[in-house]
Amino acid sequence: MARLGIDRDFLLDFARLDKPVREKVTDTFAKFERATHAGVHLEKIVNARDDRLRTIRIDQFWRGVVLAPDDGDLFTLLKVLPHDDAYHWAQRRRVSVNAATGRIEIRDSVALDQTLPELARWASRAAEVRRLLAGVDDATLRRLGVDDQTLAFARALTDVAQLEAARAFLPDSQWSVLYGLAAGMTPEEVWADLAAATSTSGGERRPAVTDGATAGRARFDPDDVTAAVRRSQDRVVLVSGPAELLSMLSHPFDLWRVFLHPVQNKVAFGHYRGPARVTGGPGTGKTVVALHRARHLAVGGEGPVLLTTFTRALTSTIEASLALLAEEVEIRDRITVLTVDQVANRIYREAHGNPPLLAGSDETLLWQQILAEHGLPLRDRFVADEWRQVILGHGITDIAGYQAASRAGRGQALTAGQRARVWTVIEAFQARLREQGVVTYAMVCAEATRLLQAGAVRPDLFGAHAPRVPVPRGGRRPFRHVVVDEAQDLSPVQWRLLRAVVGPDENDLFLAGDAHQRIYGNRVTLREHGIVVTGRASRLTINYRTTAEILAWSLGMLRDERINDLDGGLDSIAGYRSELRGRRPVLVAAPTPSDELKGLVDVIRRWLDEGIDSAEIGVAARRNTLVDEAVAALGDAGIIARALSKPKLKGRRGAAPVRPVAVGSMHGMKGLEFRCLAVVGVSEGIVPAHGSVTPADEDPYAHTQDLQQERCALFVACTRAREQLYVSWSGTPSPFLAAVR
Numbered sequence: 229m230a231r232l233g234i235d236r237d238f239l240l241d242f243a244r245l246d247k248p249v250r251e252k253v254t255d256t257f258a259k260f261e262r263a264t265h266a267g268v269h270l271e272k273i274v275n276a277r278d279d280r281l282r283t284i285r286i287d288q289f290w291r292g293v294v295l296a297p298d299d300g301d302l303f304t305l306l307k308v309l310p311h312d313d314a315y316h317w318a319q320r321r322r323v324s325v326n327a328a329t330g331r332i333e334i335r336d337s338v339a340l341d342q343t344l345p346e347l348a349r350w351a352s353r354a355a356e357v358r359r360l361l362a363g364v365d366d367a368t369l370r371r372l373g374v375d376d377q378t379l380a381f382a383r384a385l386t387d388v389a390q391l392e393a394a395r396a397f398l399p400d401s402q403w404s405v406l407y408g409l410a411a412g413m414t415p416e417e418v419w420a421d422l423a424a425a426t427s428t429s430g431g432e433r434r435p436a437v438t439d440g441a442t443a444g445r446a447r448f449d450p451d452d453v454t455a456a457v458r459r460s461q462d463r464v465v466l467v468s469g470p471a472e473l474l475s476m477l478s479h480p481f482d483l484w485r486v487f488l489h490p491v492q493n494k495v496a497f498g499h500y501r502g503p504a505r506v507t508g509g510p511g512t513g514k515t516v517v518a519l520h521r522a523r524h525l526a527v528g529g530e531g532p533v534l535l536t537t538f539t540r541a542l543t544s545t546i547e548a549s550l551a552l553l554a555e556e557v558e559i560r561d562r563i564t565v566l567t568v569d570q571v572a573n574r575i576y577r578e579a580h581g582n583p584p585l586l587a588g589s590d591e592t593l594l595w596q597q598i599l600a601e602h603g604l605p606l607r608d609r610f611v612a613d614e615w616r617q618v619i620l621g622h623g624i625t626d627i628a629g630y631q632a633a634s635r636a637g638r639g640q641a642l643t644a645g646q647r648a649r650v651w652t653v654i655e656a657f658q659a660r661l662r663e664q665g666v667v668t669y670a671m672v673c674a675e676a677t678r679l680l681q682a683g684a685v686r687p688d689l690f691g692a693h694a695p696r697v698p699v700p701r702g703g704r705r706p707f708r709h710v711v712v713d714e715a716q717d718l719s720p721v722q723w724r725l726l727r728a729v730v731g732p733d734e735n736d737l738f739l740a741g742d743a744h745q746r747i748y749g750n751r752v753t754l755r756e757h758g759i760v761v762t763g764r765a766s767r768l769t770i771n772y773r774t775t776a777e778i779l780a781w782s783l784g785m786l787r788d789e790r791i792n793d794l795d796g797g798l799d800s801i802a803g804y805r806s807e808l809r810g811r812r813p814v815l816v817a818a819p820t821p822s823d824e825l826k827g828l829v830d831v832i833r834r835w836l837d838e839g840i841d842s843a844e845i846g847v848a849a850r851r852n853t854l855v856d857e858a859v860a861a862l863g864d865a866g867i868i869a870r871a872l873s874k875p876k877l878k879g880r881r882g883a884a885p886v887r888p889v890a891v892g893s894m895h896g897m898k899g900l901e902f903r904c905l906a907v908v909g910v911s912e913g914i915v916p917a918h919g920s921v922t923p924a925d926e927d928p929y930a931h932t933q934d935l936q937q938e939r940c941a942l943f944v945a946c947t948r949a950r951e952q953l954y955v956s957w958s959g960t961p962s963p964f965l966a967a968v969r
């Protein structure tokens with residue numbers, strides 16, 4: 229049966245139209261979809277480079293451009309433009325099937341033909357200039373899907389700026405191949421991005437990039453455009469009916485809902501025989517993948533899905549995105565979105581009532597008091613972490629267990645004698661908590677884990693979503709699947725809880741995270757908690773959020789850091805890239821803090837004058853006092869701003885909603901993004917924050933880890949910017965800026 233496909237570019241055009249035109253477009257294509265194209269008139273285009281391109285009338289002024297292959301099986305909406313532009317666009321374009329991926333690609337054939345001679349002339353005149361892709365031979369380019377016309381163009385390139393300018397007319401995936409190679413990626417790395425596409429599209433075997441046996445042999449029918457469209461999940465979505473069409477057209481800006489990169493697609497919809505993990509730099513779409521994964525598992529209907537992370541601010545952004553992705557009530561109801569602490573709390577409450585929680589500051593005081601009483605020359609933070617990370621984190625209940633425990637990632641070694649003394653202090657601490665009748669968050673988590681392991685938790689505690697499989701492997705648990713976002717910041721005790729909340733089974737745990745964005749002091753080796761992802765780990769490398777300029781600058785801050793992953797190895801920033809271009813970050817030194825705030829007001833005013841919506845502007849600072857000062861300075865200048873930690877501002881009844889500039893701590897920025905972002909107070913003594921770094925002479929290991937955490941917090945803040953980043957300080961700049969100033 230004939231079907232309708234929507235191309236990514238069509239949706240982007242549609243998003244930019246005025247509402248009345250959008251309504252007409254929606255009407256036209258809803259009719260088109262209902263009539264299954266019979267009786268709908270598609271206009272041929274005179275002088276077209278590709279006669280499979282047609283136009284469709286929307287009204288007197290607007291036209292849609294449709295790819296209508298000869299077999300009439302699949303119609304793809306490519307563009308929606310004013311009448312003359314639509315014809316002009318379609319006349320110049322040629323559709324082809326990429327030889328490496330089998331997906332469709334569209335090029336501006338006329339522009340390519342016109343640019344090539346000039347480029348070749350320039351290249352031959354500048355004979356001493358090295359050709360951009362001199363290091364890559366033709367056979368490799370062909371294996372990566374570069375065809376004759378693009379190859380000729382690629383050979384004439386001498387500068388990456390020429391390639392950037394050619395983005396508008398080269399076929400998409402071939403452009404990405406050339407750009408990746410020009411940026412220093414190896415053919416194998418470029419291939420890895422492409423190869424994933426084909427393993428999700430019908431299971432055709434893909435040869436390695438170096439596989440000489442298949443070189444030059446066509447693997448996909450170059451004329452079968454319909455098959456190519458079906459393989460192109462990253463740019464065309466096939467509509468399953470009018471409801472899906474309307475849903476897509478009602479959220480045209482949210483491309484992530486429908487178009488996934490082949491690697492994202494493969495990871496989100498994969499079948500895993502156990503826990504799986506996806507890593508990737510900032511903005512590579514890990515949250516997007518986690519959301520699609522959760523929906524996919526919910527659609528699978530094997531049982532309830534927990535989608536979890538570590539803060540409430542993150543769960544609220546996840547909730548909002550999930551509302552867009554899982555619109556069907558039945559599917560949405562199968563997904564529970566809660567922080568790990570909320571899950572623990574609910575389990576604890578069910579068994580024991582509300583936990584009498586000890587405030588964090590009181591916990592610190594108690595540790596200090598007990599350490600003083602026992603005369604143990606260790607820092608309170610060290611012993612508190614030892615208790616949380618090692619003892620509660622491994623469910624240790626006696627001294628023998630502690631003596632035998634792995635302390636991987638804890639730094640300072642402890643002899644058996646020292647461990648015995650630490651154990652005594654910890655016992656005294658726990659006894660004091662019992663006397664006072666209070667518990668800490670970590671204890672709530674540990675107790676919830678114990679209850680789960682003892683089978684003492686009702687399987688329907690989080691909702692009555694009876695699993696289709698009556699008793700899953702590993703016994704009844706509240707969830708059949710768990711999807712974790714921002715996995716790098718969970719603590720060992722939280723991992724134990726998550727391991728216990730879902731039975732060991734296929735597709736049980738799915739983790740998304742980035743060790744470079746670890747902003748809390750948790751060091752975890754997942755294997756120790758029964759979560760083994762070996763053979764089921766993937767990495768995303770393309771940043772969809774931030775421009776290449778902002779990304780490269782931010783990555784510069786982490787270049788020499790040794791970042792531990794979640795499995796005892798090291799993570800790397802190699803290969804993260806963005807294909808978006810923009811302005812370089814602006815760095816501003818102010819003589820005094822008040823001058824710095826004046827500079828902040830000026831830059832925000834400039835952004836507002838440029839037409840940036842105030843809600844798309846953010847300000848980040850390390851200290852909460854600086855957050856308050858920034859809100860006040862903006863307020864005094866007549867710019868409405870809100871501290872993220874404070875309740876939302878309410879407008880007057882009937883008035884337009886208030887859209888304040890968001891001001892938050894670097895930690896509070898996690899999970900957010902802004903078109904324009906100012907990071908202020910990046911001065912010595914503030915970044916890294918004074919009290920947050922253990923002095924090197926007290927504990928060199930903790931010192932290094934604390935510094936890294938602070939550096940990561942600045943990195944997280946800066947990578948929230950999509951288009952413009954402004955970084956300022958007063959007095960001496962932060963030492964973290966030394967590498968990038």
Ligand SMILES: Nc1ncnc2c1ncn2[C@@H]1O[C@H](COP(=O)(O)OP(=O)(O)OP(=O)(O)O)[C@@H](O)[C@H]1O
Nearest residue numbers: 483484487488489510511512513514515516772773
């Ligand atoms: N396939 C896609 N198509 C369009 N936009 C995408 C795609 N994938 C991700 N994005 C967009 O990129 C931005 C970053 O995505 P997301 O928040 O999922 O990344 P992340 O890896 O979780 O980032 P971080 O680790 O920095 O929090 C979002 O605006 C998202 O909508």
